[in-house]
Amino acid sequence: MKYQKTRKQKEIIHLHDVDRFYHMGESLVRAVNKMNICIREGDFVAIMGQSGSGKSTSMNLVGSLDIPTHGKIYLDEKDTSKFTESDLAQLRGKKIGFIFQQFNLIPNLTALENVMLPMLFQNVEESERKQRAKEILILVKLEKRINHYPNQLSGGEQQRVAIARALANNPEIILADEPTGNLDSKTGEIVMKFLNKLNEEGKTIVMVTHDKNLAIKHAKEIYWLKDGQVEKITRLVGNEWRKISDCHTPR
């Protein structure tokens, strides 16, 4: 039933003609060039590219961690350049949950405290924070590990804590940057299953990866990046990957 509404989905993140240029010494690096990406509610989008294709930069832009040199980024159809930095941080914390390749847990906080942290920045009461963090850790099957520090956890466990942290504020979007990059294939599979499950439950997933097979296996739509630009967009229709002409094409 859920999949029927994909016919007229809301665009929750939209990169419109976005450039992101850096100065590296004397030369100008065009990391992202005239990029258009539309993330629709409930979708599972993979941003695919080899290193240097601009996928990390585009992920930072999608996650509103970075500010474009030119062009606009819309979050919930609102222009993010109109936000103050602090409002944007607040919005990001509420709407987007990040999962990183390096897990990026805070080393001196326990699993529970790591999961509680995003809620602190949303001014959630302590008792509620604790309660909710416990629930989410049970969800990722880490109920026996809540008081462990990151260095006492295996890679797979750390990534599950990171997923739990990403879910803490019940965000609409999960942004995963090479989520299986530091895990063996079996553990990686478990993590991907979590992401698929979350997507089935209605969360929007954006995954950045260089792994073509991973993208094809789990995503519904793939942005193929090359040299800072979108080379093509493909979408899974039935069992077939079809090419889409541009990001606004109705699906």
Added chain:
Amino acid sequence: MIKDYFVLSTKNLKRRGVRSWLTLLGIFIGITAVIALISLGDGLKTAVNSQFGVSSTQLITVQAGGLSGYGPPGSFVVNPLTKEDAEAISKLSTVELAIPRRVETLNLEFNNKLQVTAVGSIPIENTQKVYELQEISAQYGRLLNKDDSGKVVLGNNLADPKKNGFDKEIMPGASVTIGGEKFRVVGIMEKKGSFILDGAILMLEPDLKDLMNDGDKASVIIVQVKNKDLMTKAQIEIEDLMRERRNDRKGEEDFEVSTPEAMLATVNQVLTGVQMFIVLIATIAIIIGTIGIVNTMMTSVMERKKEIGIMKAIGARNSDIFLQFLIESGMLGLIGGIVGVIAGIGIGYLGTLGINYFIGSETTPGINFILISTTLIGSFIIGAIAGITPAMKAARQNPVEVLRG
């Protein structure tokens, strides 16, 4: 919410290396010095002031230079004061009374042991007046009357077997040998908190004169002025009179006329000088400590760039990051302050104990809750001020740059 930042800060501080704690030495030394100074300073002042035993402000003392060997070099001519000097002074219009007193050092023998003690004379005339002016009273037995020849009164410490060095209590009725002569103890003075008075012997002036066998000398003349307002005038009159009697030229006096205020002022001036010096050192230490905190916080920001990036990615505002680092820095200062306060109080207590033990005074360290709490709040604020620049730097970190790699 602010409580959570304190919790986070505590966790962050716990994993800090020795390097961080070493930078707190400056704050620690500064706070220790301040607390020790304040807690000890009051005690020290009280102790020193009480040594002079001057609570009556209408007394002027006249002493001869060179008498006790403290005169300037070349003027070591013993030209003692005399009874006649006292009589002449007592005739001045501003003066109510002038009493000559002798203070000598003599051997005191008791229980087959010998101690060198100060012996002060009590005049036959105005006996009660001397007790009154110098606030002398008896704790045990009685004080001397004008016909108490061959009898003495002892200072409080001389009665105490723990303090007198004779390993035996001396009580009224006991017989002691002073300067080779037998005397009977009739009383023990009330404790004065001054090691001079508490270790002294009082005997009638003729007895002391006989023991010394060197004529009518006076070590000191105690002058009671008619009223307080005449102190300065009396001092000048006495100085003029003494200069005339001793044929001294102005500026070359071999005697000294001092008022209690002047004596206390001199002492307090020295103490204040010492205090200023310690405050200066404390200030320098705190400045160095503050720079140390700035430095360690800057390093910490660099080391935790990635962590800052993560925090921002999961929704931390710049102000959240700023607050986190500011509190952390403040707590560094606070820890330095806590250790400093503990050390300072320790020094204050030990120092006061030491003063009390050596001088025989009974002062307490001047420590109170307000002093401690202001110091602790102050050290937190110093830490927080030191943390402003590092915290701003942390808040401004670009999450993209810090998350890379």
